[in-house]
Amino acid sequence: MIKLADVEKYFGSLHVLKNINLTVAEGEKLVIIGPSGSGKSTLIRCINALEEPNSGQVMLNNELLNKQNKTRLVRVNCAMVFQQFNLYPHMTVLKNITLAPIKLQKKSREEARVLAYKYLDLVGLREKANAYPSTLSGGQQQRIAIARALATQQKILLFDEPTSALDPEMVQEVLDVMIKLSSEKNTTMVVVTHEMGFARQVADRVIFMDDGAFVEQGEPDALFDNPQNERTKSFLSKILR
Amino acid sequence: MSNGPFALWRWARLFNDRGVFAEGLLTTLLVSALALSMALIIGVVLGLCSTSRNRILKTVARVYVEFFQNTPLVIQVFFIYNALPMIGVRWDVFTIGAVGVGVYHGAYVAEVVRAGIHSIPPGQSEASRAQGFTHLQTMWYVVLPQTIQIILPPLTNQAVNLIKNTSVLAIIAGGDLMYRADSWASNGALSYAPAYIVTGLLYFILCFPLATWARRYEERLKSRDIIHEPLEEVVEC
Numbered sequence: 001m002i003k004l005a006d007v008e009k010y011f012g013s014l015h016v017l018k019n020i021n022l023t024v025a026e027g028e029k030l031v032i033i034g035p036s037g038s039g040k041s042t043l044i045r046c047i048n049a050l051e052e053p054n055s056g057q058v059m060l061n062n063e064l065l066n067k068q069n070k071t072r073l074v075r076v077n078c079a080m081v082f083q084q085f086n087l088y089p090h091m092t093v094l095k096n097i098t099l100a101p102i103k104l105q106k107k108s109r110e111e112a113r114v115l116a117y118k119y120l121d122l123v124g125l126r127e128k129a130n131a132y133p134s135t136l137s138g139g140q141q142q143r144i145a146i147a148r149a150l151a152t153q154q155k156i157l158l159f160d161e162p163t164s165a166l167d168p169e170m171v172q173e174v175l176d177v178m179i180k181l182s183s184e185k186n187t188t189m190v191v192v193t194h195e196m197g198f199a200r201q202v203a204d205r206v207i208f209m210d211d212g213a214f215v216e217q218g219e220p221d222a223l224f225d226n227p228q229n230e231r232t233k234s235f236l237s238k239i240l241r
Numbered sequence: 242m243s244n245g246p247f248a249l250w251r252w253a254r255l256f257n258d259r260g261v262f263a264e265g266l267l268t269t270l271l272v273s274a275l276a277l278s279m280a281l282i283i284g285v286v287l288g289l290c291s292t293s294r295n296r297i298l299k300t301v302a303r304v305y306v307e308f309f310q311n312t313p314l315v316i317q318v319f320f321i322y323n324a325l326p327m328i329g330v331r332w333d334v335f336t337i338g339a340v341g342v343g344v345y346h347g348a349y350v351a352e353v354v355r356a357g358i359h360s361i362p363p364g365q366s367e368a369s370r371a372q373g374f375t376h377l378q379t380m381w382y383v384v385l386p387q388t389i390q391i392i393l394p395p396l397t398n399q400a401v402n403l404i405k406n407t408s409v410l411a412i413i414a415g416g417d418l419m420y421r422a423d424s425w426a427s428n429g430a431l432s433y434a435p436a437y438i439v440t441g442l443l444y445f446i447l448c449f450p451l452a453t454w455a456r457r458y459e460e461r462l463k464s465r466d467i468i469h470e471p472l473e474e475v476v477e478c
Contacts (some may be wrong), residue, residue, distance in 0.1 A: 048371050075373025086368035090386050099382060100372040152372065 001156060001188045002047055007056035007183040009042055009212075016042045027035065029182050029189045031199040031220070034209035035235060040192045043209070044158050048078040060156070065203070075104055079149035082162040085141040087133040087148070093120070094129040097148045105152065112151070119147040121196055125178050139170030150181070157181065159191040163222065171195070178202070194239060196224060208232045225226040251432035255439060258425060265421030266443055270418060272338040273404045280403065281396075284350025289380060291351065292358045295446030302351060309348035314409050317341050322413045339418065346403045353399060357392035358384055390462065397455035401448045408444075418443060431456040 002024040009017035015040045024030050032040045036105045045051040046058055049070040055225035058065040060077045088096050097119065098112035107115070120126045123143035133141055142162055149157060159178065175198050182189060193199065199206050200220045207217040208229070216229045224240070227233045243249070248313040253260075291302035309317070321332065332340070361384050369379040409421035418440055426436035 050367055050371060071370075071373055071375050074371065078371070080367060080368075080371040082364060082371075084362075084364050086362075086364040088365065088368070088383055088387075100374070103378065103382065104373055158371075 003059040005057045007046060007053045009051060009053050012145055016212050024188060025189060026188055027186050031200050031203040031206045032192045032209055033194060033233045038209045038214040040209050041160050044190055044192050045162050048080055058096060061200060075229045077154055078156045079152050079154040079160055080158040081145050081149050083165050085145045087141055087145055089133050092130050092132055093144050095149045100152050115151050119150045131212050137170060138166045139173045142174045146177055161192050162239045163195060176180045196240060246434035249340060251435045253436045254432060261421050261425050262439060264386050268409050268416045269418040272335060272407045275339035276342035277400055277403055280346035280350045283344060283347025284354050287351035288354025288358060291355045306348045306351050309345050314345045314406055317345055318409050318413060333408060334413055336413040338407060342403060342407055349399050353392050353395045357388035360391055361387050396461035397451050401452050404447055405444060418430035466477040
């Protein structure tokens with residue numbers, strides 16, 4: 001579903017991604033962990049063309065991502081949830097969710113509305129359809145952002161630290177929604193997060209990244225309980241306290 | 242009868258000829274409206290160009306803005322009035338006024354629009370691009386609608402400057418308020434003082450409410466935490 005080959009990325013002289021090779025199977029739930037600045041966000045942003053690798057290839061659904069096709073390819077394959085929610089503040093919740101289905105997927109207003117309410121129900125916020133994002137709590141905004149991502153019905157869902165900007169008491173409500181999503185067999189999920197409990201519960205595979213490269217990967221229980229690499233051990237000991 | 246510059250009979254005469262001033266005011270309003278529409282269109286297009294990632298578009302916008310911001314409006318108007326007819330471009334003074342003032346203020350509006358677009362958090366266009374919207378769609382659906390509220394005060398100040406600057410038409414016999422006032426005074430009994438005072442008042446009546454509204458609106462935006470500081474100051478013109 002997702003394939004990265006020999007991906008290198010620099011920001012100026014900073015080498016942020018070092019020879020990344022990654023294959024994510026359809027329906028796989030992948031969690032990427034690592035200290036800040038390790039390149040995990042850049043990696044996930046390369047998958048949906050928000051960043052362009054300096055060299056190497058990114059393939060989505062067997063199609064090579066390039067300058068010409070990236071908008072279309074991202075449109076038909078990926079949806080993303082951001083750390084800062086990035087809801088459109090000038091639109092109601094309903095408009096936020098229906099914008100892409102109506103304008104990009106050419107769905108009728110009615111069709112898009114039905115779809116929007118379906119996902120609002122899923123995230124438990126049906127009653128907020130006509131509210132503006134600024135009137136919602138962080139946790140609610142992120143759940144709306146997830147509904148917005150779901151409404152385009154893509155096969156790949158990307159989550160870039162979806163709970164990092166939330167107050168602690170709101171983290172669980174967002175994780176609960178994401179756990180619910182993970183029961184969907186066909187949906188491919190790539191999640192950058194520090195929530196180890198979530199990773200254990202839903203991940204098929206966890207990758208530990210440090211300094212722009214993959215250090216260690218494996219099934220969550222194996223990686224968390226029995227890390228092999230020193231850097232993984234030291235990171236996990238800090239995170240798990 | 243007193244012959245001082247402010248003599249009563251001069252005011253009476255002006256009142257009798259008020260139709261002249263009304264016509265001038267109307268012309269000024271029409272030229273302003275046309276020039277403002279043109280400036281807005283030019284400004285939005287160039288503002289988009291200067292925030293695009295295309296280097297050519299960026300350069301075009303930059304050159305345009307710098308050219309018009311750093312040359313006097315009078316030269317531009319004279320150029321259209323005196324030089325262009327030599328290559329067969331003959332416009333009436335009304336058109337010259339609208340076009341001259343419009344392209345000039347287009348440069349300033351472009352800077353306002355550019356600053357406005359830059360003030361929107363990058364996460365907004367990232368979210369939109371991540372949904373598969375193109376750059377133009379992102380601007381149209383997501384960025385520009387959020388920009389409008391923020392740039393309304395500086396845009397209104399531009400409109401005020403634009404109205405005042407239409408008085409440049411007076412030097413090419415443009416039939417605008419300033420021209421009518423001036424020619425009325427010089428053809429009459431040299432009643433310059435009342436003519437200029439009344440004309441100034443008329444401009445003031447047009448501009449002051451706009452400027453006041455812009456200032457209040459900006460304060461309201463600040464108090465509602467929508468903007469924290471006024472947009473980076475666009476040079477006065």
